[in-house]
Amino acid sequence: MTIKLYGAALSPFVRKTRVALALKGIEYESVHVDPTSLPEGYEKISPMKRIPALEVDGQFLADSAAICAWAEKINPEPALYPTDAMELGRTVWFERFVDYDLAMRCTFAVFRNRVVMRLIGKECDEEKVQHALETTIPPLFEYLDGELKGREFLVGDSMTIADIALASQLVNFRHGGESVDAGKYPHLAAHVQHMHALEPFAKTIEKESGFVQKVLGNQ
Numbered sequence: 001m002t003i004k005l006y007g008a009a010l011s012p013f014v015r016k017t018r019v020a021l022a023l024k025g026i027e028y029e030s031v032h033v034d035p036t037s038l039p040e041g042y043e044k045i046s047p048m049k050r051i052p053a054l055e056v057d058g059q060f061l062a063d064s065a066a067i068c069a070w071a072e073k074i075n076p077e078p079a080l081y082p083t084d085a086m087e088l089g090r091t092v093w094f095e096r097f098v099d100y101d102l103a104m105r106c107t108f109a110v111f112r113n114r115v116v117m118r119l120i121g122k123e124c125d126e127e128k129v130q131h132a133l134e135t136t137i138p139p140l141f142e143y144l145d146g147e148l149k150g151r152e153f154l155v156g157d158s159m160t161i162a163d164i165a166l167a168s169q170l171v172n173f174r175h176g177g178e179s180v181d182a183g184k185y186p187h188l189a190a191h192v193q194h195m196h197a198l199e200p201f202a203k204t205i206e207k208e209s210g211f212v213q214k215v216l217g218n219q
């Protein structure tokens with residue numbers, strides 16, 4: 001099987017996919033695709049022209065959720081999706097909540113302004129960042145904190161794709177110079193600390209942080 005993963009470093013969705021593939025021991029070739037300057041014909045690979053996308057023997061899959069679901073079937077161990085019906089439903093819900101609602105605020109408001117804008121030579125809209133930090137992020141963190149109370153993982157007793165998706169978005173929050181306040185959200189802060197210390201997150205964060213610091217230091 002020839003597998004190619006199209007994407008770029010710093011994308012939380014690409015990182016999520018890479019972590020899942022690494023945990024499952026699925027090997028692939030990394031193809032760098034910058035979403036701001038896509039290769040010609042990329043819409044054939046990803047109809048909405050987003051990263052990540054996967055190519056398997058000439059067939060394509062777009063979206064991190066689709067790629068991770070594929071990986072689960074290709075290599076079921078370690079299981080990242082529960083077998084119990086309600087637990088599976090809750091895992092899919094948290095993955096979606098994190099990839100859309102949390103991403104909108106932590107990645108597309110905070111990280112994009114603080115890091116990506118600078119990377120492309122534009123101004124950071126700090127007002128947007130502050131609005132996210134003060135208004136739109138707190139209710140989501142509160143919800144996640146409540147869900148993690150007394151638990152190591154979001155669903156069941158082992159790591160699922162929901163934990164990986166959450167930890168991946170919070171890497172971008174961290175690159176944006178922010179962290180989860182352990183005083184306000186102790187359970188969420190403990191979860192992120194635990195997840196970010198695990199491989200392959202730890203090494204990835206170290207590598208990416210060096211790059212982000214360089215970008216920010218060059219301003």
Ligand SMILES: N[C@@H](CCC(=O)N[C@@H](CS)C(=O)NCC(=O)O)C(=O)O
Nearest residue numbers: 011012013035050051052063064065
């Ligand atoms: N739901 C998608 C989101 C992917 C996504 O938004 N990727 C960003 C990079 S972080 C992208 O490609 N943006 C370019 C665009 O939307 O035009 C997934 O989970 O893969």
